[in-house]
Amino acid sequence: MNQNIRLVDVSKLYGTSGGGFPALKHVNLTIPKGEICAIVGASGAGKTTLLNVMSCLTDVTEGEIFFDDTDITKMNGKEASDYRLHNIGFVFQKYQLMPTLNIHDNICLPYVLAKESVDEAYVTQLVQNLGIESELEKMPDQLSGGQQQRVAIARALALKPSVIFADEPTGNLDSQNGFKTMDLLISCAKELGHTLVFVTHNETLAAMADRKIEIVDGEIA
Numbered sequence: 170m171n172q173n174i175r176l177v178d179v180s181k182l183y184g185t186s187g188g189g190f191p192a193l194k195h196v197n198l199t200i201p202k203g204e205i206c207a208i209v210g211a212s213g214a215g216k217t218t219l220l221n222v223m224s225c226l227t228d229v230t231e232g233e234i235f236f237d238d239t240d241i242t243k244m245n246g247k248e249a250s251d252y253r254l255h256n257i258g259f260v261f262q263k264y265q266l267m268p269t270l271n272i273h274d275n276i277c278l279p280y281v282l283a284k285e286s287v288d289e290a291y292v293t294q295l296v297q298n299l300g301i302e303s304e305l306e307k308m309p310d311q312l313s314g315g316q317q318q319r320v321a322i323a324r325a326l327a328l329k330p331s332v333i334f335a336d337e338p339t340g341n342l343d344s345q346n347g348f349k350t351m352d353l354l355i356s357c358a359k360e361l362g363h364t365l366v367f368v369t370h371n372e373t374l375a376a377m378a379d380r381k382i383e384i385v386d387g388e389i390a
């Protein structure tokens with residue numbers, strides 16, 4: 170099921186001695202179902218922290234984060250990792266593929282973690298949409314950066330999560346590959362009805378989103 174994301178008065182302090190460093194300050198934000206949302210801002214502004222608290226990778230210091238009616242800040246570690254596995258797909262700047270698994274098995278890793286049988290028909294559709302259907306038997310180090318990121322996108326989409334978070338997904342790619350990869354990520358998200366929230370430093374890529382959110386010193390500008 171696709172969900173609204175709602176942050177209510179969310180703050181994040183790193184470190185507690187001497188008061189801690191405020192990376193997010195009283196952030197209120199709603200991201201509707203299916204929205205393509207770009208997060209921009211200067212280095213150190215709090216973009217990654219915002220993405221990480223929304224994906225329950227980092228605890229908040231204060232505030233609540235709802236996925237529809239579920240407050241993810243109230244979950245314990247096991248509940249949060251189960252919730253993340255089934256509801257959230259994550260695309261990292263550095264792909265983070267398993268070097269010892271071939272491309273097919275990298276894409277299918279979420280099914281293994283969820284102890285579910287692989288939906289091969291869906292995986293075939295994904296790899297065709299992403300143009301990597303001829304790479305399935307290869308190992309990650311036999312692929313270009315752009316191809317590896319498309320594999321990471323397929324892996325993020327495999328369990329049909331409601332939300333995809335992507336932290337500078339094209340940061341390791343040249344501008345042409347970056348544009349193509351972002352275009353594919355956005356079209357997959359739109360076609361499949363996923364909400365997509367991505368961090369970028371690139372204004373051209375940010376302009377491809379439905380909405381651009383700028384973070385300045387831990388606050389929404």
Ligand SMILES: Nc1ncnc2c1ncn2[C@@H]1O[C@H](COP(=O)(O)OP(=O)(O)OP(=O)(O)O)[C@@H](O)[C@H]1O
Nearest residue numbers: 183184190192210211212213214215216217218219
């Ligand atoms: N684990 C941590 N411990 C202490 N401070 C941290 C930690 N992680 C981030 N910070 C600080 O919090 C602030 C926000 O960091 P964050 O990584 O969210 O910024 P960003 O906007 O994503 O930056 P960049 O564009 O450089 O990736 C920065 O000042 C950073 O130094």
